[in-house]
Amino acid sequence: MLIYSLKRLAAAFLVIFLVLTAIFFVTQLLGDPVTLVLGDTATPTQIAAVRARLGLDQPLLQQYWQFLVNAAQGSFGDSFWQQQPALQIVFSRLPATFLLAGVAMLVMVPIGVLLGVIAAYRQGSWIERLVNVLSIVSSSLVNFWVALMLILVFAVTLRWLPTSGYGEPQHLVLPVATLSLLQIGVLAQITRTSVAEQLQSQFVSAARARGLSPVRVMLRYALRNALIPIFTVAAGMLIGLMTGAVITEVVFGWPGIGRLLLQAIQDGDLPLIQATVFVSASILVVLTLLVDLAYVRLNPRVRIQ
């Protein structure tokens, strides 16, 4: 277990190094940062001064090395937009992203799994068909459309909820509903398939033969053994939400890192783009690492391998 964990940790560091390298070279293609910093009235003298201040007058490889050194120290420079350390700005947006992702997961996972279990348990019934249809519909929706329709119905027409915003519990409802509606279908489908497969297995038949209650058979035998694919899909969803639900954040004016990244790209704010991508990638790597370690707990075969 320790060696496995260390290997995964080393792989995580390698991924972060590769991400940093990619960030550096890709952002070189976005244009001259000096023009972006100085706007449309810069004189050649000013351009030269800023180029020297940002180290852009150095050879590319030297800039790359300096970028890695600075990144290792948690420094991506000041945002052109807000004139503050870029990493600090990204960290200030993380609570909003984590809150949205966390609440969305708390809503979508229980509902998705419950629907999938019911569908698997009542195979061939109208409930299964209904769950199938709902799953396909919800997984086919476009989040932009869902978000605007939810606003139209629940904010504009019924006046039950605010259209957008951040800070009050009611501001969470529509963005969470948008994200959940899109993912619940996928989770339900995966759960249904996986649980149905387990329900056909011999150990489930044996449990039933021993006279165990249907609920106990489902929870203790079928669902428990069906958890691996469900966990994999749910973890993927969590990673997606943690690294920024851009469209949902934009529509609802939610100040998370997805919206921040979009703004940074629109502004050509290179330090902020680099810091946001770095933090997103780091979240992805950490969560993937945790998921891998959780597999070891969930699946004895991984432990043996």
Added chain:
Amino acid sequence: MKLGRIAIAAALAAMLAVTGCAAGGSNGGGAFDWPEDGEPGGAGNLVIAGPGTELATIEPGEAGSAGHAAPVLRNVIQSLLTRNTETNEIEPLLATEWEAVDDLTWQFTLRDDVTWHDGTPFNAETAAAALTYMWNPEFPYSGNFVTGNATFSAADEYTLEVKLDEPDSLFPARMTIIGLPSPTQIAEAPDTLTSNLIGTGPYKFVSWTPGTDLKLELNTDYFDAKPGMYDTVDWVFREESQVRAQLVQTGEANLAIDTTPEQCAGAESDTATCVEYTTSGFRFIRPDYYNQEVLGDPRIRQAIAYAVDREGITSAFISPSSTVADNPGPVGMVGFSDDVETYAYDEDKAKELVAEAKADGVNTDLPLTVKYRTDFFPGIDDIAQTVVTNLNAVGLNAQVQAMPDAEGLAEYRQGIEPNSIDTITPDRGNIWIATTSNDLLDFFQPGDTLLSCTGRFSVYCNEDFQAEYEAALPLIGDERQEAFADLWKKFYESEVPILPIGYAVNQLVVGSTTQITPRSDGFLPLDEAVGAHPTDQ
């Protein structure tokens, strides 16, 4: 992003249908009291939704003039004079009177009842310090209106004297643009100028949380504070224009700026009204033809002018209430030409001109790229697509390219260094869709930025135009009007330096409990905004 736009269109179509069904059931409306007496303020919190693009800075040059910040922040920082956008006359603001003592000297009599929000007394000495700082061509936006040297000094306590190094009949007009930040802040805390705006206006700056909101509070000491004014202002940023309009519909916001005509009209209900108003700006096409084989031929530029269906574009994508523009500024601009010939949409004529140029050896197959900055203004992507379709229909080889705002701005001015356009490469075949305003209401503004050889955004450099333009610059009154009008007519009809499309029409969604009249320069005069209180009935 394309899929996103298709999704938006589908969602909007569905929404318009649903909204139509729901309008009768709105819970808004009712009777209101509009206070006329009593202490200043009392209307509570004003929520303004918009604009689509987040503020880049709140530094005084940007805030005091045009751009995204101006509609609200000009209520914090003020200029010496203001423009009556109904009559186009310059009127007093921080200065009550002004006169030209001689060709190079102007004097302004200042109000004696003004204080900066940080307590600094407003007088000729402090005003001179503020203007000395702001008279800097390198500042964003307001720097565009700075030309030559100016020395500001106090003639007496409330008389500000300005010495110029060359005559400038537009100097009072410039003083309607340039805001006055606190001289104490300039001297003692210059690092805060981009994050803390200290002015003299009816509202004081409280806080700015980038990506979230900007807060203001009423300046109860303001010389023109009135009962019914809002006590606080919360300016919230929402990128999605449909959501901005809906914020007003639901009563969460009082004003939504920068929506499309359809969204504004769709918000009409018991709780919201759509207000459309023509601005001093205009949408235009800038063919970057300096040194370029295809666009460099005047016949091709005329072909573009005939090929682009400006009337259709204006009606469909600017506003049905907008009109086609054939001048680089609004009616009332000094230099507006009444008798300039329009380029009416004529595909056959455009094809003839392209064929004629091709027969003379112009390689009309060379690619042209219609470029624009994403979300620069509502409808810009539709306009760009239509222009491409129009150009290809007459035998040109055009394609479209959308660019992020900052990257687009950088390329819009790429190769145009101050005082030189010689660095533009011969293969550059860009045709830009853009917009500009004319805050000075004078031909000088588009001339100085878009048409002269030294213009900051100009790719036009015609020696004859330049000579006549420079000769007209010192003129004043009718002579100036006539000279600029003749100049524009002559070169627009023969050269098409730029092709105006249509006058910009802005939309403002106004909540039913708010009274405000937007101005053609985009400024939202919050000292004239009044908030209502529901009556007991």
